[in-house]
Amino acid sequence: MNKILNILMLLLTVMVSQAATIDHIISQANLASFYAGDDGRSDARMIIVDNKDNKQMRQFVILRKDLTEGGDQNFLVVFSRPSDVKDTVFLVHKKVDDEDHRWLYLPALDLEKRISSSDNRTSFVGSDFFYEDVSGRNPQADLHELLKQDDAFYYIKSSPKDPNAVEFKYYTMQIDKQTHLPMVVEYFDQSEAIYRRVEVVEVVDVQGHPTVMKSKVSNLKTGGYTLMEFRRPAYDLGMEDDVFTVRSLRNPPKNWLSGQ
Amino acid sequence: MWTVSAWGQASLEQTVTEQEADEWGDDWATETSPWSHSGFMELAWGERSGDDVLFDDQTPLGELRWHQALEYTHDKFDFNWSHDFWMDEVAGQLMFDLRALNIDFSLFGQTDVVLGRQITTWGTGDLLFINDPFPKDWVSFFSGRDDNYLKSPADALRLTSYFNAFNVDLVITPEAEPDRFINGERFSLFSPFEQRQVGGFEVVNPRHPRQTEYALRLFRNFKGHQLALYAYHGIEKSPNGVDNTLQPYFAAKNVWGASLQSAIGQGLYHVELGYHDALDDKSGINPMVANAQWRLLLGYERELIKKLNWGWQYYVEHTEHYERLIQHAFYPQTEIAENRQVMTNRFTYLTMQDKLTWSLFVFYSPTDDDSYWRPSVNYRHNDQWQFTAGAQIFTGQKSHTFFGQFEDASALYTRIRFQF
Numbered sequence: 001m002n003k004i005l006n007i008l009m010l011l012l013t014v015m016v017s018q019a020a021t022i023d024h025i026i027s028q029a030n031l032a033s034f035y036a037g038d039d040g041r042s043d044a045r046m047i048i049v050d051n052k053d054n055k056q057m058r059q060f061v062i063l064r065k066d067l068t069e070g071g072d073q074n075f076l077v078v079f080s081r082p083s084d085v086k087d088t089v090f091l092v093h094k095k096v097d098d099e100d101h102r103w104l105y106l107p108a109l110d111l112e113k114r115i116s117s118s119d120n121r122t123s124f125v126g127s128d129f130f131y132e133d134v135s136g137r138n139p140q141a142d143l144h145e146l147l148k149q150d151d152a153f154y155y156i157k158s159s160p161k162d163p164n165a166v167e168f169k170y171y172t173m174q175i176d177k178q179t180h181l182p183m184v185v186e187y188f189d190q191s192e193a194i195y196r197r198v199e200v201v202e203v204v205d206v207q208g209h210p211t212v213m214k215s216k217v218s219n220l221k222t223g224g225y226t227l228m229e230f231r232r233p234a235y236d237l238g239m240e241d242d243v244f245t246v247r248s249l250r251n252p253p254k255n256w257l258s259g260q
Numbered sequence: 261m262w263t264v265s266a267w268g269q270a271s272l273e274q275t276v277t278e279q280e281a282d283e284w285g286d287d288w289a290t291e292t293s294p295w296s297h298s299g300f301m302e303l304a305w306g307e308r309s310g311d312d313v314l315f316d317d318q319t320p321l322g323e324l325r326w327h328q329a330l331e332y333t334h335d336k337f338d339f340n341w342s343h344d345f346w347m348d349e350v351a352g353q354l355m356f357d358l359r360a361l362n363i364d365f366s367l368f369g370q371t372d373v374v375l376g377r378q379i380t381t382w383g384t385g386d387l388l389f390i391n392d393p394f395p396k397d398w399v400s401f402f403s404g405r406d407d408n409y410l411k412s413p414a415d416a417l418r419l420t421s422y423f424n425a426f427n428v429d430l431v432i433t434p435e436a437e438p439d440r441f442i443n444g445e446r447f448s449l450f451s452p453f454e455q456r457q458v459g460g461f462e463v464v465n466p467r468h469p470r471q472t473e474y475a476l477r478l479f480r481n482f483k484g485h486q487l488a489l490y491a492y493h494g495i496e497k498s499p500n501g502v503d504n505t506l507q508p509y510f511a512a513k514n515v516w517g518a519s520l521q522s523a524i525g526q527g528l529y530h531v532e533l534g535y536h537d538a539l540d541d542k543s544g545i546n547p548m549v550a551n552a553q554w555r556l557l558l559g560y561e562r563e564l565i566k567k568l569n570w571g572w573q574y575y576v577e578h579t580e581h582y583e584r585l586i587q588h589a590f591y592p593q594t595e596i597a598e599n600r601q602v603m604t605n606r607f608t609y610l611t612m613q614d615k616l617t618w619s620l621f622v623f624y625s626p627t628d629d630d631s632y633w634r635p636s637v638n639y640r641h642n643d644q645w646q647f648t649a650g651a652q653i654f655t656g657q658k659s660h661t662f663f664g665q666f667e668d669a670s671a672l673y674t675r676i677r678f679q680f
Contacts, residue, residue, distance in 0.1 A: 045288065050613070056643050059288070082643035083298030083679050086329075093484075099523055101484050108408035110381040114486065114521055116528045118563045126614035126640075224613070231288060246481060247422050251364070251372045254335065 022146045025154050025175060026139045031070055032180035034136040036209035037235025039065040041256050044230050045081075048127045051223035057081060058125050061257050062134075065239050071096050074244035075135060078252045085125070089249045094135055105249035112249050121166055128217040128226035133198060141165075152177060168196075179203060179210035195221045207235050232259030299328035299680060306404045306673035309653070313668075314448045314460035320671050321403040322349025329360070337365035340378075350446055359413050374418040379411045380431055382477050382488070384519045384530035386606060387621065388575050390555045391490035391517035391534050393475050394431070395497065397440040402447055402666065404652055404673030412440050416473075426480040433473040438510055439497040442666075450665035452594055453502070457659060457668075466499035466508040490517040490534070501540065502548035511549045512539040527562030544581025547588045552580040561606070567614075571606040594660040597627040615640045619650075623663060630656030630664035648675040 045059040059081040065074045077090040086107075093101040099117040106113065120132040142158040149155060154177060159170040168187040175182050181203060187196040201214035211233050218225040243253050306321030329342035342360040347353075362376030383392040387410075400409035414437035421428045441464070442449050448459025473494030480487055492515040501511035517534030534555045541549035554577070561571035579585060582598040589595050602625045609618040616639050623632040636650030651672045656664020 043288065048613075054642055080296075083300070084643075084646075086296075086298050099526060101523070106408075108379075109411050110379045112381070114528055116523070116562050116569070117526055118569075119566045122566050123610075123613050128613070242422070245422070247372070247420075247427075250420070251366065254333070 022144050022156070025146070025156065025180075026144050026158075027070065028180040029173070029175050029182050030136065030139050032210065033182065033212075034073070035066055035069055036211065037066075037207065039063075039237055039239040040233065040235045041237060041239075041259065042230045042233040043259060044228060046125075046127050046129070046229075047227045049225055049227075056126065058085070058127065063239065063243060063253075063256050065241070065244060073135070076244055076248055076252065078257060079125075089252055091244065091246065091249060092135065093244070096138055103246060103249060110250075112246060127228075128219050128224060129198075129228065133217065147172070149177075153183070176210075181210055181212065195219070206233050209235055234259065294333045296331045296333070297329060299326065300677050301326055302406075302675055302677040304405065304673065304675040306671045308668070309651070309670045309672055310668060312448055312459070314444075314457065316460075317350070319349060320446050320669065321405070321673055323347060323355075327359075337363050339363050370423065371419060371421040373420075374416075377413045377415050378418065379413050380416065380418060380475075381411060382429065383490075384488075384521045384532045384559065385557050385575075386559065386561075386571055386573060386604065387623075388557055388573060388602065388604065390532050390557055391477075391488075391492070391515060391519065393473065393492040393494060393497065393515060395437045395439050398442055399440050399446055402442065402652055402669055404650060404671065404675070406648075406675070412437075426478050429477040429479065431473075431475040433475075433494070436469040436471045436473045436495050436510065438469060438495065438499070441498040447666060447669040450594075450660045452591060452660065455591055455594065457665070464499060464508055466510065469495050469510045471495055471510075471512065485520065485522040488519045490515065490519070492516075496550065500550055511541070513537060514539060524560075525562075527560055529561075530557070530559045532557040544584040545588050547585070547590055551582070551585050554578040554580070567610040569606075569608045571604070573602075573604040575602040575604070576600065594658075596662075599627065600662075601625060601627045625661070625663065628656070628661035628664060629658070630654070630661045632663040632666075644678055644680070646675075646677040646679070648677075649673070 041061065041063050044062055045057065048056040048058070058079065060077050060079045063076040067073060073094045075092040075094065079085040079088045088107065089105040091103040095101070102115045102117060104113045104115050105111070118131070120137070121130050123129070124131050124134050141162070142160050145157045147155040147157050154175040156173045156175060157170055158173065160166045160168070163169070169190050169192060171185055171187045173182040174184040181200060183200045185198040186194050189195050197218045197220065199216050200212050201216055202212070203210050204213050205211070211230070213230050215228050216225060237256065239256060243256060302325045304321055304323050304325065306319065308318040308320060311318055323346045325344055325346035327342070327344045329340070332339040340360045340362050344357045344359060346355050348355045358377055360377055360379065362374050362378045364372065364374040366372050380394040381392060383389060385392070389396070395412045395414050397409055397412040414433050415435070416431050416433040419430045443465065444459035444461060444463035448457050450456070451458045451463070471494060474492065475494070476491040478489045494513065495510035496513055497510070499508040499510050501509050503509045514537040515534050516537070517532065519530065519532035521528065521530040536553045536555060538544070538550055538552040540546070541551060544551040555575070557573060557575045559571065559573040561569065564570050577600050579596060579598055585595060586592045602623055604624070605622045607620045610616070611618070617637065619636045619638070621634040625631070631654070633653040634650065636648060639647045641647065653670045654663050654666040656667050658664050
């Protein structure tokens with residue numbers, strides 16, 4: 001009897017530590033991907049290419065400030081190209097446990113528009129990136145399973161807790177053990193075929209934070225893809241809280257827009 | 261700087277080729293110069309769906325337009341210029357519109373100033389305005405130009421100060437700037453004095469108002485709830501008063517109002533209230549000047565399914581001293597309803613990775629029994645080319661109601677834009 005109990009205890013301990021390990025890996029990946037430093041800025045641009053090789057471009061500056069590490073965050077996105085979105089500003093108060101607060105400023109109408117929260121798994125400004133790829137997916141939304149590991153990577157399979165809320169059956173991640181960054185994320189549909197891939201193309205150390213400088217999203221169903229490239233990233237700039245208020249919609253903070 | 265994960269470079273080189281890396285083509289088009297410019301050329305054409313017998317030509321929209329914006333950015337200020345030139349088929353001449361000519365800068369850390377010709381917007385309504393007293397271009401709106409042309413500029417001073425307790429927004433327009441109202445030149449309208457439809461030329465031609473307009477907004481964001489109070493001293497933005505010389509004019513008015521906007525579940529709601537005080541007809545006995553009104557707006561919007569957004573609004577305007585209005589009216593049967601109500605629905609659906617936008621906006625008034633439908637589809641081929649087709653459809657049972665009078669203005673339009 002005692003023996004069986006001991007074995008059970010051991011088994012339980014192994015399972016718990018296994019769970020603890022995977023939670024730790026996922027949490028670290030989330031922090032490395034979306035919470036580097038207490039605040040940050042970067043120039044960003046995207047090339048959106050459809051299956052007919054028709055190209056579009058988006059260029060913007062993105063500012064971020066974390067309210068709690070791994071928790072709520074504020075974002076300000078200021079577009080500069082193409083000309084029909086020039087000076088359009090997007091302000092997001094991201095809430096981990098609630099609907100985000102979002103505002104959009106349209107300069108031609110001087111219209112400051114509160115916008116309702118939308119499905120986070122839809123195109124970000126017409127690209128193959130989803131909102132969630134840019135601002136992060138809540139790690140608590142999925143069940144994570146460590147499939148295997150080697151010297152370089154953890155291989156993880158994640159399945160949604162609410163399958164009706166998303167379009168994928170599950171996704172897999174290759175997480176770099178050194179930087180904690182997910183280097184390849186692949187999404188599988190209901191027939192378990194890969195239809196979408198997000199990959200990191202270049203990582204650079206910025207102030208001690210491994211930082212994604214280039215990434216690519218491929219839509220394997222349509223053959224379209226989007227390349228994203230960052231420039232002049234910087235962290236821990238001491239951004240004031242009021243950078244992320246509606247004032248910045250009409251008057252974006254110049255000192256943070258230009259990379260120092 | 262060092263590059264981590266050499267393996268990453270090696271393993272991914274196959275998927276991201278050299279060719280793709282070159283696709284950026286240019287540099288970041290960086291801020292080497294403080295000047296930036298943008299603009300577009302646009303060809304637009306519209307045709308009435310039925311005939312308006314007051315017009316020889318059934319084309320309410322025909323133009324080739326050049327829009328150009330120029331911006332100079334300095335550490336301490338911005339300079340903004342934008343204009344439109346267009347060949348107008350309906351007016352039969354080259355037209356010019358200065359859309360912006362202003363400088364903006366900050367003072368004392370917490371105040372933003374915009375001085376010069378500018379476009380201003382506030383309030384919570386979607387195409388219904390209670391506390392937004394800034395000029396609107398109804399001619400552009402009705403004729404099928406881009407929605408951005410609904411707002412027209414004014415020469416004004418705007419001061420916006422941000423404080424912990426609340427923020428203050430003040431706009432002073434030294435010489436009042438009215439709406440670009442329907443004057444008969446492009447669309448006919450119902451004349452309550454002649455009791456018939458008039459148009460085919462500029463039938464409403466008032467003197468330009470001289471008053472100064474003051475518009476004030478106090479606002480704050482409290483835990484995601486956006487509260488605002490409004491005050492306005494100025495004019496009716498359309499010349500719907502008649503003065504002693506029997507000329508149409510812009511009657512003086514004050515507006516007091518408030519609004520609240522916040523989230524409810526996955527949607528957003530807004531409530532806005534305003535009292536429009538008729539300074540030239542306080543007691544409501546002058547049939548030549550519109551009476552005071554209370555105006556209330558309720559709205560809700562949300563995403564129904566992926567990329568399909570829906571917005572709904574209910575609006576009511578209550579005319580004060582209604583009995584006196586009817587007693588003194590020359591033609592009581594064509595006066596507005598005591599409680600005129602309007603409902604709106606907006607559907608916006610983005611497809612083809614946001615390149616194709618389907619849009620429908622409908623105004624419907626149960627009290628006037630009239631409606632205004634604005635369907636459109638926009639295809640954004642790439643960053644240069646855009647194609648739009650749409651319609652403006654007015655229906656009504658009576659010739660004098662707000663939307664019903666424009667039944668003959670119903671039209672189809674199309675636009676082709678090249679932007680740079």
